[in-house]
């Protein structure tokens with residue numbers, strides 16, 4: 146297994162290099178002159194030239210690329226044009242919010258998706274199956290921002306049950322410690338003896354979690370179902386039954402463990418895709434994470450920020466896939482024991 | 484030993500089992516009756532698709548239902564009709580009194596668990612013991628089925644074992660019960676090469692000496708029958724066509740299909756009418772369109788008009804030998820040795 150992990154790790158550097166390069170050229174070759182766009186229509190040629198020089202845009206593309214690479218290697222993502230802050234520290238500040246939301250959304254999608262998938266498979270061709278799979282079809286085809294708005298309308302505006310956005314009741318005096326608000330809420334509970342921060346953090350998480358988790362939920366449910374159906378046909382399931390293993394155990398241990406192998410891969414991919422879904426979800430729910438930040442940066446033509454944000458998310462995606470791959474080999478003895 | 488003194492362990496009485504498929508109803512088993520006595524090895528022979536596995540799986544209810552269903556009949560095991568039991572009661576019998584070995588050692592073990600833990604799980608399901616104890620029991624069984632280095636092998640995954648070793652592990656798993664009454668072995672050696680096959684058969688024989696159990700052995704290989712059987716049931720297209728003690732089957736066969744099976748043995752070409760069996764095209768009839776006549780009629784050199792009209796009644800040749808054939812006398816005269 147170590148060999149396998151080493152092999153994967155050695156692929157990491159070229160992959161990240163590719164990602165970084167792609168992002169650079171995508172933005173450099175995008176139509177429009179960043180300097181002109183940033184300064185607006187009334188800027189004169191001199192001002193534009195000056196900004197171009199500041200941004201290094203007057204140099205040849207290859208040289209720009211070289212400079213850019215040497216900065217990236219030093220983990221320097223540059224400064225935001227709009228705020229003047231270092232992009233790395235802006236990302237660091239917002240990242241926990243995004244991760245917190247992504248983890249909850251993924252937990253929601255995985256737990257519910259696997260459960261629904263298994264139930265559908267063992268109740269194949271019954272109304273339970275039809276309803277679940279019908280729901281999954283609606284789920285994958287639903288635009289995230291639209292779903293977010295509908296959820297806000299129903300649960301916040303009409304029923305007035307949950308907040309419309311943000312991460313914490315703004316009337317509370319709350320100073321983040323780890324910036325993961327659920328963890329902070331628990332710490333505060335110990336420190337101040339009141340669970341109100343935790344409760345508020347969780348209440349704020351519910352709607353964005355559902356909005357962000359619905360598509361992966363649907364995909365995971367469908368993958369689990371088809372994988373489970375295939376596994377239940379296998380000889381070793383018959384063997385387990387013939388040995389008198391209880392049906393529940395046959396399904397949740399003997400079958401599911403095998404059926405999860407392809408599901409794990411899908412979960413990894415979905416986790417990555419979730420980060421792009423986060424841009425819309427965070428915007429709809431005023432969630433102060435990377436997604437919303439990139440969205441604002443795009444509106445403001447803050448190219449370095451957009452570039453830094455995308456690179457960061459891409460690398461994160463690559464890392465998640467690595468983790469999933471390792472996890473996969475842990476679950477699958479055929480790979481683990483190679 | 485005299486067979487008649489022994490008690491019946493399992494009796495299948497007039498079983499009819501069919502599958503509802505998109506193309507229609509497949510009558511996989513028809514009017515089948517089988518008796519297995521305590522300590523006896525009964526082999527079920529017949530070519531692929533004749534309903535051997537469906538019969539075996541009907542006993543411990545492993546046929547997928549639906550699409551499968553029992554149309555009529557009884558399966559009496561130790562005095563209880565299994566078909567009247569609840570699901571949980573059947574589950575409790577499986578792996579304790581009725582265990583099973585399958586044909587494909589490559590796919591019949593779960594790839595994500597060690598073989599030892601799969602066996603230990605059977606112990607844990609049926610008996611009160613710790614994981615540690617169950618694992619030790621698994622090692623013991625590995626020793627019993629002659630797997631080398633059992634302490635180490637229990638921690639192997641199926642893909643790390645050879646085919647023969649996996650089949651031994653399967654047998655060990657089938658033995659993981661306090662008192663295996665009936666072991667159903669569904670073509671336990673078909674997927675193995677000849678030397679390994681002989682070893683596995685020896686092992687089964689050996690185990691029978693140690694443990695008082697009955698074996699229902701399914702095969703389409705008359706060589707395996709010769710090696711193992713006390714009694715033989717020959718099936719064709721879902722029906723029983725001949726039943727006898729092993730001696731009579733080999734030396735005094737009465738059904739043209741049995742003759743054909745015997746002639747397929749490499750060392751055996753003595754039955755006359757059967758020579759034609761291999762030559763006739765269109766093998767087993769389609770179970771969807773099969774009529775009331777003898778299913779073998781279209782391949783049979785002895786067939787008469789009666790054959791396609793009705794399935795023959797039982798003809799008792801001797802106390803331990805019956806045949807279902809309209810023209811068994813013609814068969815007999817022509818092949819008199």
Ligand SMILES: Nc1ncnc2c1ncn2[C@@H]1O[C@H](COP(=O)(O)OP(=O)(O)OP(=O)(O)O)[C@@H](O)[C@H]1O
Pocket residue numbers: 502504509511529530531532533534535536537538547550551703770
């Ligand atoms: N799940 C099922 N659905 C429909 N038909 C089935 C099903 N299982 C078995 N059958 C049919 O029942 C018949 C008997 O099958 P069975 O598996 O018992 O054959 P077999 O004698 O064990 O053959 P083999 O030597 O190939 O194992 C076949 O015609 C098969 O098509």
Ligand SMILES: [Mg+2]
Pocket residue numbers: 535536537669
């Ligand atoms: Mg079979």
